[in-house]
Amino acid sequence: MSIPVMLGAGLVSVKDLADVPNLNSFLPVLAAGFVVAAIVGYLSIHWLLSFIKRQKFWVFVVYCVVFASLVLLVGAIRSGNVSASAAEPTVAAVSTAAQPTLIQGTTAPATTASSEIQAINVEYTGSLNWLEPAISTCADALEDVHLITHLVPTDQLDAASSDVLLRWGAPTQLDLYSAQLGSDRLAFVVSPQNPLNSLDLATARKVLNGSISSWPSLYKACPDCFAKDYDEAAYKDKSIALNFYSPNEDIQVMLDLVIMAGQPVDSAEATLIPNTAAMLESVAGSTTAIGFVPTRALEPGVKEISLSDVDPLNLTQPILAIAKTEPSGATRNWLVCLQTVLNSK
Structure with missing residues (x-):
């Protein structure tokens, strides 16, 4: 589902790439980065799909619930401590x-x-x-x-x-x-x-x-x-x-x-x-x-x-x-x- 979005963002960025001074000197680095990113991305997705077929998601569900609860608890504690009338140090205008x-x-x-x-x-x-x-x-x-x-x-x-x-x-x-x-x-x-x-x-x-x-x-x-x-x-x-x-x-x-x-x-x-x-x-x-x-x-x-x-x-x-x-x-x-x-x- 993300492929069309990524392709669209890449096409929009082509204009910015063309404005880079001395672009030819950067092309080998950009090409190497593109190839490495493509290979790593393919292998990562391949591993994730195989993992999903073999394992269940209950561990990930527990992690999400615990972490989300912790975030909400910390946010509630911090918001309760906010004081609008905190004193300010004296410095000149x-x-x-x-x-x-x-x-x-x-x-x-x-x-x-x-x-x-x-x-x-x-x-x-x-x-x-x-x-x-x-x-x-x-x-x-x-x-x-x-x-x-x-x-x-x-x-x-x-x-x-x-x-x-x-x-x-x-x-x-x-x-x-x-x-x-x-x-x-x-x-x-x-x-x-x-x-x-x-x-x-x-x-x-x-x-x-x-x-x-x-x-x-x-x-x-x-x-x-x-x-x-x-x-x-x-x-x-x-x-x-x-x-x-x-x-x-x-x-x-x-x-x-x-x-x-x-x-x-x-x-x-x-x-x-x-x-x-x-x-x-x-x-x-x-x-x-x-x-x-x-x-x-x-x-x-x-x-x-x-x-x-x-x-x-x-x-x-x-x-x-x-x-x-x-x-x-x-x-x-x-x-x-x-x-x-x-x-x-």
Whole structure:
């Protein structure tokens, strides 16, 4: 019965598949996954049908009854403990103006005012996965708080289904509550073994739009951008391996606006990267790769290259917390903790 639904979903997804940059490089992996999934699915169904013929379902029925009863019992206990009049900790109000401001409040995370467990649903973008340790630490510092986090694409952030959205840089239209937790600067990175040290803005644009596509061409265009021990023989005929994020990701939009000034990037030959952790791994593993990440995400496995004629302030964007309404209680305390961590670095 599920076959028509699965086929329909697959046909609808073909359009999305066609939009993936450098699709040819992904086809072998997709084909292998399809074959393995088909074989495992067939064998699983074959085993299940044979099991049904040999066994009875009374064990499964007992399991369902016991588990369902347990779920209903736990739900009834929790709903009975909910108190609408729980006291809230005192923190100062946060501006909901179009320009987000810092949360002014206690500099240390407060505990929740009641012993009831409160769930906080948080969605954050791939440009902020370096923030995961602080997200977890601030949740652990609050009593009776259960944090549920979701790493989602920027264009799928949904304030209606989550308590807080975290992203880097403001969206083009922001009509919800927002607060600035901190800020971060865009950084270009290469492997530590790569001799490139800096770029000027014009040359960076030519690299990113494909006008300069090889390391010899880049050295010819800007020899002063490289270390003095640049080995021309080692990079002879070596192409520049570009790495980009999905076009709708906040960090990619930032690059397009701040660096490219609306010019298109050469995504046809680039590797599509899902988040900053994957970007760091991709660049660290190749001496010919170049990428970009938030400065706070930098690790020893990569080397930052400077933009010699760009003011660092122009590359800096706010880290925002966005919500339907102004957060209160444990949610606000958690945000204050995050803000404190970000502004202490």
